Amino acid sequence: MTASNEPHLKRTLTLPTAVLFGLSYMLPLTVFTTFGIVNVLTEGHIVSAYMLCLLAMFFTAASYAKMARAYPLAGSAYVYTRKAFGGSIGFLSGWALMLDYILMPMITYLVIGIYINAALPMVPQSVGIVVSLLSVTALTIIGIRSVSIVSSALVAFQVVFLVVFLTMAGFSIWGQPLPDISDVMFGSGPGMATIFSGAAILCFSFLGFDAVSTIAEETRDAQRVIPRAIILVTLIGGALFILISLPAVLVMPDWTAYTDADSAALDVMQAAGGRFLGMFFTAAYVAGCFGAVTASQTTVSRILYAMGRDGVIPKSVFGRIHPRFQTPVGAILVVGMVGFVALFVSLDLASSLINFGALVAFTSVNLSVIKHFYIDRKERSGWSLVTGLAAPTIGVAMCVWLWLSLSADALAIGLAWVLLGTLQLGLLTRWFTRKPPELSLD
Template structure:
């Protein structure tokens, strides 16, 4: 439920409107390509999650297999992935909140307070509000957060199935032609953007130290969540582009609600879907924010980021200071940056981290071949190699601006590591301590 909760939401409710203008009706193929890329990486995640069941996701796997420097790079990418995706998800939440308010109260929030600068607004207040709401649940501890998330996941699946059941009534065969109006380049470009939709299937791996039987359950959770999410994504996308001409998706961040209104001619169904989307997207914020705090917890425990991120509350076991700091940062980011830029920045950080996970599987198979594994990637090393290649291919489909942002982010991370983490890490301090113990007394 954590993995489905972190994955199923913004990609189909919001980012679909960003991807359809790039690929046309072939956006369904884009979902499949992004899903296959995620699948190969998911196999690697499943093996590592069952072998190294600790908090920290791919950061911890890289630390155990590739060393501290590459682990830092992976963790820095995960901070970009989780932190920025929380902000992107929160932006989409505000769009559906307006749909809900319009359908129930006949009023919407002022544009200046419901959109970031660059999208016609001054400050996205709903985006900040949903992050702070998720923060309140997380401060109660993992068990309480998981219960809330489970209820939200049920609501979002029902909402998407409801859309398919009603939306199919408006499907017109002419809307699928031409199927690939912008060619394969458009399909791959949309796939790179839509990879954002699959971010989160690895969220279960951040809970490695809070699961009852991590070695058995983490691989199952990762694979099952990916299958469920991919099936729903392709089904919903096929209905959406069949019920509405692909060109009309441009600039539509609440496309599914608009389709419901067009098909039925009534606002009730669109309002009902908007209510489901509000719950669905809020659960993504909750679970992704949870993952971000656990990754920083693992990095802090290794000394690579300040110790404040690994302090836990004695009653709830939650890293409270960590949760508050991360939530405030993500909330402000969500309120100030447009969705498209956030989605692409998230995708490139995720793809880079996934590429390292695929490498980690191959390295660990060679360095520790006899290590007990609850799950083994079949036909290895072929799937990890394909996963690595697909990640690089999709990274190459992203814009030059996104690459520039990524380069700046990585440069800042490298500086931070050598100025702070390299000197204070567990490996560095451990090495110094052991050296000092071997010195003779004066």
């Protein structure tokens, strides 16, 4: 059977739906997931951490956009790194990112179970996890159009909540003595190393732009649409994170007064709008989690599909498209099964690994731009020198700094995962005596 006769992903997405897909993955309300932890760590300077993180992610998003224009294929960092550095490096980059993506749905299912149980104590946490997992898995099997519709609707619901929150927060702080806004955003306090540590925790919030790059083969005019969507998702998402975190800090400026750093969002909601806003927040947050996990399960299944299609993981499971639904059903089911681990692990254990794979992948994509455009294609004059060398070099430096700001446990477990991937690559290539298999589909 030739490549042209095999089932292909359906190209149905446009620029607005691709942007909404990425924003849904980013989950704008994720600000409140890590708000207390980061604000305490940075001594009330979470806004500074978000601004630093947005700066680092913008350079990386620009590299993603540049590679997406050159290679409008499913597979994200795996494809870009493979094209620039070869199959082995591409495999290890994809392997590192796969840790992040495989855990993201599991963590979100866990959070859904926690919040449903908090709102409805008669519903066990395990029931919330299982029901949401089965529903989302079925939805992602049916197809990308249904995922896009659901994601768009849930983003709209989050926007309604954010408007209500910002309005009530504005009334709450109106006429009250406030800290100097320039100090909140740029003020001195903790050193830059502490701000970078906070930004390192926040960087996983920007995975939405990477998620957009994985749906290139399901997007119309992908060479034009995907790069634009990547930049728009990064800028809009970063602006939303700053817009939400700033009034949250102003509503309750004393970061030492949180009841619990992990649930500081509830203290902020109580201060801004009382019980009503707390209940509205819970509903909007759970709805946002449904949108995020729908997008994240779709994304990781496309990464596994791209790797399975190339034969670096079992093609019979991961590299096939269902003839009726035209989706990678095998990959989707595997991700769903991993989600059941949420029944047995704590949120702290799973979330400690989130950023490791993302930062490794971000670094590799920045390096891929330098290799592909500056070294291989020798584009070394004018604007090409800026976009092909200067910008990605800054992206690499900032990503490495953020990577080194992670906790020691996250680094140790992440490096162990990379070592496992190296062993898998050795088995795949008969201990590096041959290249990893590759299958290119038009």
